[in-house]
Structure formats: structure tokens, C-alpha cells
Amino acid sequence: MGTLVPGRSRGPQQKDYDDLCSLPDLNEKTLLENLRNRFKQEKIYTYVGSILIVINPFKFLPIYNPKYVKMYDNHQLGKLEPHIYAVADVAYHAMLQRRKNQCIVISGESGSGKTQSTNFLIHHLTALSQKGFASGVEQIILGAGPVLEVR
Numbered sequence: 754m755g756t757l758v759p760g761r762s763r764g765p766q767q768k769d770y771d772d773l774c775s776l777p778d779l780n781e782k783t784l785l786e787n788l789r790n791r792f793k794q795e796k797i798y799t800y801v802g803s804i805l806i807v808i809n810p811f812k813f814l815p816i817y818n819p820k821y822v823k824m825y826d827n828h829q830l831g832k833l834e835p836h837i838y839a840v841a842d843v844a845y846h847a848m849l850q851r852r853k854n855q856c857i858v859i860s861g862e863s864g865s866g867k868t869q870s871t872n873f874l875i876h877h878l879t880a881l882s883q884k885g886f887a888s889g890v891e892q893i894i895l896g897a898g899p900v901l902e903v904r
């Protein structure tokens with residue numbers, strides 16, 4: 754995760770790639786230009802294979818409602834636009850299929866959106882688990898966040 758300040762629009766919209774691995778010419782310049790181009794279109798998520806890059810938009814985007822939870826439920830990674838729900842979904846279904854604990858590593862500088870992303874992950878995971886709605890487990894887990902974050 755990182756913070757990228759979008760530049761001014763220059764000319765016609767360029768083609769963008771939702772997976773950096775698909776860039777025909779991969780170097781620092783093309784990578785950053787691709788992320789910037791996507792960010793300008795409010796596409797804050799981009800894959801690098803199975804890794805998700807998130808650029809903090811510092812504003813509300815309407816991409817976390819129940820429609821999106823449903824859309825990413827049991828989908829194949831890479832078939833839809835990159836999303837934090839996609840990562841949660843893959844981990845959830847891998848846990849069910851392999852019967853093994855799964856781990857999602859979130860890394861980024863201070864203020865880059867780790868806590869927010871964790872909340873979205875928990876939201877999606879609890880939404881997938883029917884129990885989450887009924888028992889209020891999402892609020893219980895989110896409530897533990899501030900305690901766990903004390904350093």
C-alpha cells in the first residue's frame with residue numbers, strides 16, 4: 754500500500770492494466786504511470802499476480818456495498834476488477850476447501866490505509882459467514898482493533 758498523488762489529466766485516456774504482470778513493458782516508469790492512470794479513474798486496486806496494491810483515495814468510494822460482497826463471493830481471482838473483497842474471498846474459500854488457516858499480510862506506511870483495508874477484509878469475511886450477520890461478530894472483531902493496535 755502507498756500514497757500516490759494523482760497528476761493532472763494529460764490528453765486522451767491511456768489503456769490501463771489491472772495486473773502489473775500484464776504490462777507489456779514493465780519498469781518503474783510504466784508501473785507508476787499505470788497506477789496513476791488507474792487512480793485517476795478511481796480504480797484504487799491493482800494486482801501484481803495474487804498481491805493487491807491499494808492506493809489510499811482519502812475519500813469514500815461506493816464500492817463496498819452488499820452488491821460488491823455478492824459479486825466477489827466465490828469468484829475466480831482476476832476475473833473481476835481488483836478489489837479487497839476479492840482477496841478476502843480467496844482466503845475464505847481456500848480455508849474452506851483446504852481446511853487450513855489462511856493469512857493475509859497487509860503492509861504500508863503510516864496512514865496508507867492498513868486499518869481501513871483490514872476493516873473491509875473483516876466486513877467481507879463476516880458477510881460470507883452467515884454467522885457474522887447474526888452474532889455481530891464483525892463489530893466484536895472491529896472493537897478489538899484499537900486494543901490490538903496499542904503499541
Ligand SMILES: Nc1ncnc2c1ncn2[C@@H]1O[C@H](COP(=O)(O)OP(=O)(O)OP(=O)(O)O)[C@@H](O)[C@H]1O
Binds near residue numbers: 813814861863868
Ligand atoms: N479504501 C479507503 N477508502 C477511503 N478512505 C480510506 C481508505 N483507506 C484509507 N482511507 C483513509 O485514510 C485514513 C488513514 O487510513 P488508516 O487509518 O487505515 O491508515 P493506517 O495505514 O492504518 O495508518 P497507521 O499505520 O498510522 O495506523 C483513514 O482514516 C481514511 O480516511
